[in-house]
Amino acid sequence: MRNKIVAGNWKMNKNLEETAALLATLSAKLPDTGAEVMVAPTFVNLPGAVRDLESSKIEVIAQNMHFAENGAYTGEISGSMLQSIGIDTVIIGHSERRAYFGETDEILAKKVTAALARGLRVMFCFGEELEDRKSDNHFAVVERQLKNALFSLDAGAWSKIILAYEPVWAIGTGETASPEQAQEMHAFIRKTITDTYGGSIADNVSILYGGSVKPGNASEIFSKPDVDGGLIGGASLVADDFIAIINAI
Numbered sequence: 177m178r179n180k181i182v183a184g185n186w187k188m189n190k191n192l193e194e195t196a197a198l199l200a201t202l203s204a205k206l207p208d209t210g211a212e213v214m215v216a217p218t219f220v221n222l223p224g225a226v227r228d229l230e231s232s233k234i235e236v237i238a239q240n241m242h243f244a245e246n247g248a249y250t251g252e253i254s255g256s257m258l259q260s261i262g263i264d265t266v267i268i269g270h271s272e273r274r275a276y277f278g279e280t281d282e283i284l285a286k287k288v289t290a291a292l293a294r295g296l297r298v299m300f301c302f303g304e305e306l307e308d309r310k311s312d313n314h315f316a317v318v319e320r321q322l323k324n325a326l327f328s329l330d331a332g333a334w335s336k337i338i339l340a341y342e343p344v345w346a347i348g349t350g351e352t353a354s355p356e357q358a359q360e361m362h363a364f365i366r367k368t369i370t371d372t373y374g375g376s377i378a379d380n381v382s383i384l385y386g387g388s389v390k391p392g393n394a395s396e397i398f399s400k401p402d403v404d405g406g407l408i409g410g411a412s413l414v415a416d417d418f419i420a421i422i423n424a425i
């Protein structure tokens with residue numbers, strides 16, 4: 177059966193001290209909901225976060241990685257470097273990486289393959305832009321993103337995949353997909369996986385929703401049968417808000 181997951185993507189926020197302070201509050205207040213809880217601080221704060229959360233149930237995950245093992249890629253970080261500091265899970269495909277750093281489906285497929293080859297777990301993000309939804313192309317866009325990056329994988333690889341559907345128009349905008357829109361897309365995603373890989377793989381993959389999840393809307397979104405949790409940006413930077421969202425699961 178698939179896991180419930182609440183993950184906080186801190187993006188380029190929180191310096192060393194602020195990271196330590198937020199981690200301390202979160203681990204002190206963490207409710208036992210049975211859901212997996214993850215946080216993704218910036219690269220420079222990952223080693224400290226791993227140490228700070230050594231005896232906590234919160235998992236520290238990375239926001240990105242390069243597909244190469246090592247080499248002349250100034251400013252980049254490899255999967256093996258992440259593993260060497262105790263990271264087991266990496267976010268790949270966030271819409272900000274696609275939009276601001278030119279990450280195409282092709283690059284993302286290479287990153288996913290490299291991460292899985294190392295035994296990392298991948299939280300793969302994808303989702304349509306506003307124009308896609310307005311022109312009724314959102315299902316086609318999501319299907320293409322999934323197929324291009326993930327559908328060459330062996331069936332066995334899917335036990336290491338977590339999906340995060342994040343409509344771009346809802347990220348950081350305060351505008352959330354309605355619980356019905358989220359459920360409709362999550363059901364479509366599960367059916368698309370079923371069509372290629374079969375029902376048991378589709379039933380076992382956790383599909384998170386991301387995009388302006390807040391304490392006030394989390395319960396309703398999480399109550400939908402195909403929504404297995406959330407990837408939280410802004411609200412994960414405020415301890416009480418993130419704890420309230422974890423409680424909502």
Ligand code: PGA
Binds near residue numbers: 342346387407409
């Ligand atoms: P948001 O970000 O919660 O601030 O909308 C979500 C995300 O980018 O993962």
